Amino acid sequence: MQKSHSAKGLIVITGAGQRVGLHCAAALQQQGYQLLVSYRKMTAGIAALQQAGAHCIAADFNQLESMATFIAALQNYPAIRAIIHNASSWQADLPRQYASDSQTMSAQLQQDAAVFDAMQHIHARAPYLLNRALLPKLLASTDGADIIHLTDFVASVGSSKHQAYAASKAALENLTLSLARQLAPKVKVNAIAPALVMFNENDDAVYRQQALAKSLMAVAPGPDEVLQTILYLLHSNYITGRILPLDGGRHLKLP
Numbered sequence: 001m002q003k004s005h006s007a008k009g010l011i012v013i014t015g016a017g018q019r020v021g022l023h024c025a026a027a028l029q030q031q032g033y034q035l036l037v038s039y040r041k042m043t044a045g046i047a048a049l050q051q052a053g054a055h056c057i058a059a060d061f062n063q064l065e066s067m068a069t070f071i072a073a074l075q076n077y078p079a080i081r082a083i084i085h086n087a088s089s090w091q092a093d094l095p096r097q098y099a100s101d102s103q104t105m106s107a108q109l110q111q112d113a114a115v116f117d118a119m120q121h122i123h124a125r126a127p128y129l130l131n132r133a134l135l136p137k138l139l140a141s142t143d144g145a146d147i148i149h150l151t152d153f154v155a156s157v158g159s160s161k162h163q164a165y166a167a168s169k170a171a172l173e174n175l176t177l178s179l180a181r182q183l184a185p186k187v188k189v190n191a192i193a194p195a196l197v198m199f200n201e202n203d204d205a206v207y208r209q210q211a212l213a214k215s216l217m218a219v220a221p222g223p224d225e226v227l228q229t230i231l232y233l234l235h236s237n238y239i240t241g242r243i244l245p246l247d248g249g250r251h252l253k254l255p
């Protein structure tokens with residue numbers, strides 16, 4: 001049996017359990033889109049989306065079997081209007097150590113590799129695999145189709161403490177370019193590269209002050225800025241293969 005559909009079509013959002021993903025999911029649902037979202041931890045936000053009619057699937061995209069379950073949940077939907085790749089993990093690099101023996105070195109290499117692989121898996125491998133698996137559904141959309149990757153300002157400038165994270169978001173930006181070339185004109189493929197959007201609950205006052213001072217606009221704009229950029233891309237008939245900066249002019253805050 002095919003699922004019923006809203007006039008505006010189906011939007012898939014990864015990692016919609018909290019913060020930016022949840023805000024965008026709730027707003028798009030209110031605007032009349034049908035939603036299919038992923039979450040790892042069940043949250044009050046997911047329960048509310050579900051209550052309002054969203055299809056919510058528990059999935060850990062580091063596990064291929066779990067990803068397959070997520071993809072299978074889309075089987076009965078004939079078309080996808082957009083996929084928003086929001087799921088992310090902001091993992092710091094491990095403290096630098098200089099091993100004096102090969103056993104310690106081996107353990108250290110394994111720990112560093114685990115961080116690097118985890119970042120690549122969630123930010124580059126998962127979008128790559130999902131886009132490939134769901135491509136026929138995007139191509140079946142009669143109202144245009146979009147792939148939107150959430151990347152990060154640091155993908156273009158690097159990061160001293162989150163090198164593996166920054167590299168994985170840079171990989172995702174490169175995938176944006178390749179997919180845009182491959183899929184035009186049927187599917188537009190873009191990335192949104194935010195700098196600071198919102199703080200984490202436990203960020204202290206000193207950290208907040210330092211983070212705000214990094215941009216010209218000197219604010220944490222909140223998740224609605226991301227939503228507005230997503231809507232701008234969804235409504236465009238022309239923008240593809242672009243990395244849209246959402247950074248408060250941080251690139252011009254030069255010493």
Ligand SMILES: NC(=O)c1ccc[n+]([C@@H]2O[C@H](COP(=O)([O-])OP(=O)(O)OC[C@H]3O[C@@H](n4cnc5c(N)ncnc54)[C@H](OP(=O)(O)O)[C@@H]3O)[C@@H](O)[C@H]2O)c1
Pocket residue numbers: 014015016017018019020021038039040041042059060061062085086087088089090122150151152153193194195196197198199
């Ligand atoms: N917030 C900012 O200021 C900021 C700045 C620059 C870029 N961004 C980008 O904007 C996007 C949203 O940011 P955010 O701060 O709202 O992110 P967030 O709070 O870290 O939420 C990301 C979501 O991804 C899910 N996730 C993590 N690993 C996963 C996995 N292996 N499989 C499936 N789901 C997984 C998490 O689920 P669980 O919670 O259940 O683990 C979480 O709900 C991210 O792509 C981020 O990189 C945000």
